[in-house]
Amino acid sequence: MNLRPLGDRLVVKPIEEAEQTSTGIFLPETAKEKPQQGKVVAAGPGARKENGERIPLDVKVDDTVLYAKYAGTSIKLQGEEYLILKESDVLAIVENGNK
Numbered sequence: 338m339n340l341r342p343l344g345d346r347l348v349v350k351p352i353e354e355a356e357q358t359s360t361g362i363f364l365p366e367t368a369k370e371k372p373q374q375g376k377v378v379a380a381g382p383g384a385r386k387e388n389g390e391r392i393p394l395d396v397k398v399d400d401t402v403l404y405a406k407y408a409g410t411s412i413k414l415q416g417e418e419y420l421i422l423k424e425s426d427v428l429a430i431v432e433n434g435n436k
Contacts, residue, residue, distance in 0.1 A: 340414060342381040345424040347396060349375035349404065350417070374403050374431065375420060384424075394424050401431040 342348050352374045377400045383391040396402060409422030 340379055340419075342379055342421060344381050345384040345392070345394060346381045346421055347377050347394075347402075347424060347427070348379035349402065349409070349420045349422060350378050351375040351420055352401070373406055374401065376401050378419070396424055396427055396430060402427045403429045403431060 340348055377396055377398050380394055380396060380398055383394050385391060404420075404422055405426050405428060408426035409420040412419050412421060
């Protein structure tokens with residue numbers, strides 16, 4: 338992907354929820370919730386302090402994150418949906434339980 342976010346912004350690929358419920362009912366597009374989980378595909382260098390120093394991001398590329406429901410800006414790039422959001426819109430990093 339040729340997209341490099343600036344400052345403390347992230348590019349996230351939303352993880353869509355299943356189109357079928359556990360009982361086998363297919364959900365129409367209008368019944369689906371907006372995704373709130375995604376995979377970070379690009380991260381900016383971090384915000385700057387007043388003295389010009391960079392503040393490193395806590396989130397990195399390939400992290401799976403939970404974010405606020407209506408956070409960020411949706412974009413479409415090469416037929417794929419992405420979300421550009423600030424690191425402050427990230428609520429949590431989903432950690433793998435195998436550690």
